[in-house]
Amino acid sequence: DQQVKQNSPSLSVQEGRISILNCDYTNSMFDYFLWYKKYPAEGPTFLISISSIKDKNEDGRFTVFLNKSAKHLSLHIVPSQPGDSAVYSCAASAVNAGNMLTFGGGTRLMVKP
Amino acid sequence: KAGVTQTPRYLIKTRGQQVTLSCSPISGHRSVSWYQQTPGQGLQFLFEYFSETQRNKGNFPGRFSGRQFSNSRSEMNVSTLELGDSALYLCASSLEVEQYFGPGTRLTVT
Numbered sequence: 586d587q588q589v590k591q592n593s594p595s596l597s598v599q600e601g602r603i604s605i606l607n608c609d610y611t612n613s614m615f616d617y618f619l620w621y622k623k624y625p626a627e628g629p630t631f632l633i634s635i636s637s638i639k640d641k642n643e644d645g646r647f648t649v650f651l652n653k654s655a656k657h658l659s660l661h662i663v664p665s666q667p668g669d670s671a672v673y674s675c676a677a678s679a680v681n682a683g684n685m686l687t688f689g690g691g692t693r694l695m696v697k698p
Numbered sequence: 699k700a701g702v703t704q705t706p707r708y709l710i711k712t713r714g715q716q717v718t719l720s721c722s723p724i725s726g727h728r729s730v731s732w733y734q735q736t737p738g739q740g741l742q743f744l745f746e747y748f749s750e751t752q753r754n755k756g757n758f759p760g761r762f763s764g765r766q767f768s769n770s771r772s773e774m775n776v777s778t779l780e781l782g783d784s785a786l787y788l789c790a791s792s793l794e795v796e797q798y799f800g801p802g803t804r805l806t807v808t
Contacts, residue, residue, distance in 0.1 A: 617795050619795070619796060619797075621799075626801075626802075626804075627801055627802075628702070628788050628790075628799030628800050628801050628802050629741075629788070629799045630799070631796050631797065631798055631799075634795065634796055674740075674741065676741075678795060682754060683729075683746055683748070683753045683754040684729050684731050684746050684748075684753070684754065684792055684795065684797060685731070685743045685746060685754045685756070686731070686733075686741075686743060686790075686797060687743070688740055688741040688742075689740075690740050691740065
């Protein structure tokens with residue numbers, strides 16, 4: 586039972602345009618959401634997070650939106666740069682589960698020059 | 699500030715052997731979590747340690763165990779290795795909710 590899903594395995598975007606990565610979850614106990622970026626042969630790098638009490642969080646070119654009623658979150662990257670090409674994974678945690686993160690399967694983003 | 703470090707980076711073991719992996723968290727981080735990453739299953743939570751106590755455990759068999767020392771460094775042990783244990787093992791440390799990952803240990807079981 587996949588509690589966190591990223592339905593698009595890959596996404597291709599032109600440099601300078603917006604990249605939108607999506608994530609859906611099923612567990613209503615999740616109250617904190619994170620996005621990680623991963624290059625091959627490296628550990629995930631933390632990008633941005635959002636608490637369930639907010640619906641938006643911004644950090645430079647990265648914005649995460651949370652729609653609790655739809656159990657959906659998205660990561661927007663504007664403008665996209667070739668260096669953003671990587672696998673992006675969303676993760677969720679629940680207050681009663683300590684620091685256990687449940688990850689989605691990841692979306693490979695390719696930003697073309 | 700130094701990041702999370704993991705040793706060794708690569709390891710090859712034979713079925714039936716046991717292995718110990720090590721993780722040094724970011725200075726000041728008291729929580730250390732371990733994850734297994736495989737192509738088929740993605741990132742799966744193994745367990746979390748906080749102040750030398752296991753605080754959470756994922757759905758892995760008892761062959762997978764860990765511990766944390768008073769300096770927050772953590773070790774993970776897998777006994778009676780199986781071919782399916784071949785994976786990238788990632789350690790993450792945290793102060794609050796955001797977890798910061800190390801580069802991982804690539805374990806190959808032959």
